[in-house]
Amino acid sequence: MRDQDPSTAASPDLARMRVDYGDPLSAPAVEPDLDETWVAGGWEPLLRNWIEQATMLGVAEPNAMVLATVSLAGPVPRPVARTVLCKGLSPEGVTFYTNYDSAKGGQLAADPYAAATFVWPALARQVHVRGVTERVPAEVTAAYWQARPRESRLGAWASTQSKPVASRAELDRTLAETTARFADVDDIPVPPFWGGYLLRPDEVEFWQGRRGRLHNRIVVRIDGEHTRVERLQP
Numbered sequence: 001m002r003d004q005d006p007s008t009a010a011s012p013d014l015a016r017m018r019v020d021y022g023d024p025l026s027a028p029a030v031e032p033d034l035d036e037t038w039v040a041g042g043w044e045p046l047l048r049n050w051i052e053q054a055t056m057l058g059v060a061e062p063n064a065m066v067l068a069t070v071s072l073a074g075p076v077p078r079p080v081a082r083t084v085l086c087k088g089l090s091p092e093g094v095t096f097y098t099n100y101d102s103a104k105g106g107q108l109a110a111d112p113y114a115a116a117t118f119v120w121p122a123l124a125r126q127v128h129v130r131g132v133t134e135r136v137p138a139e140v141t142a143a144y145w146q147a148r149p150r151e152s153r154l155g156a157w158a159s160t161q162s163k164p165v166a167s168r169a170e171l172d173r174t175l176a177e178t179t180a181r182f183a184d185v186d187d188i189p190v191p192p193f194w195g196g197y198l199l200r201p202d203e204v205e206f207w208q209g210r211r212g213r214l215h216n217r218i219v220v221r222i223d224g225e226h227t228r229v230e231r232l233q234p
Contacts, residue, residue: 021124021209034208034216036229043204043220044091047118047127050206051089054120061085065116065129067096067199069107080107086118087144088136093200094129095136097144101193102161108133114199124209131201131222141195153188154178205232 038046054062068081082104088095094116098104108114115130145153158171158178165171182188201222208216217232 019121019124019209020211021215031208033210034206034218036218036231039206039218039220039229042091042227043201043206043222044089046206047094047129047204048089050120050123050125050127051086051118054123054125057122059120059122062120063087063118065094065096065118067104068115068117069104070111070113071103071107072110077111080104084116086116088140088196088198093131093198095140095144095196095198097141097194097196099156099159099161099191099194100135104162108197116199126207128203128205128207129199129201130203130205131199133197133199136196136198138190138195142190144196145190150188154182156194157182157188157191210234 051062063086064083065086066081067084068079071078071080080103084096084098084104086094087097096116100109112133113131114133115128117129118125118127120126148156154175158175203219203221205217205219210216213234215234217234219230219232221228221230
């Protein structure tokens with residue numbers, strides 16, 4: 001089905017698009033206000049809890065996060081963002097996997113600082129994780145690799161991620177060649193150019209939507225073994 005001709009489609013009124021989040025003072029069913037006590041046990045338990053709640057609500061890919069890196073390829077640094085999946089969560093940080101030779105891999109090699117944002121509109125919640133990245137040990141990548149379906153393993157080998165390709169047919173042809181290459185291999189190995197990154201935060205911000213855009217924002221600042229919790233104005 002072809003997209004509707006933009007010249008005949010009704011234009012959405014973007015300026016009027018707005019969701020007004022609940023007010024706990026007038027709607028007792030709404031969860032209580034986010035405050036500093038919610039992170040008394042650290043930032044990781046609350047983030048894990050929010051991901052679990054999004055999962056129970058049926059949110060599609062509740063572990064999706066928008067990952068922002070810095071590109072130094074041009075005359076001035078510029079931010080670059082894309083969506084990836086969080087595949088590991090611990091008090092040390094959040095883990096994701098990619099091709100080391102991809103655009104994001106090259107950007108992280110040049111500047112390891114990154115930011116990730118989880119967004120769950122159905123829960124009126126966001127979490128922002130900001131800090132420095134590092135490659136995870138090979139054994140951590142290997143353990144995750146074992147959980148990947150065979151098709152995903154073949155795709156990792158077939159794709160020179162972020163590089164131009166002439167057509168979809170060429171990409172499919174490369175996948176077919178890769179599939180034939182590993183046809184007799186039961187346990188497809190981890191590609192040497194593929195693995196995980198740990199985003200080790202120095203700042204984690206929790207956001208909870210509220211009426212009139214007076215949202216709740218609690219930030220956990222991490223400096224070694226020391227943490228500081230602050231409330232930010234919306």
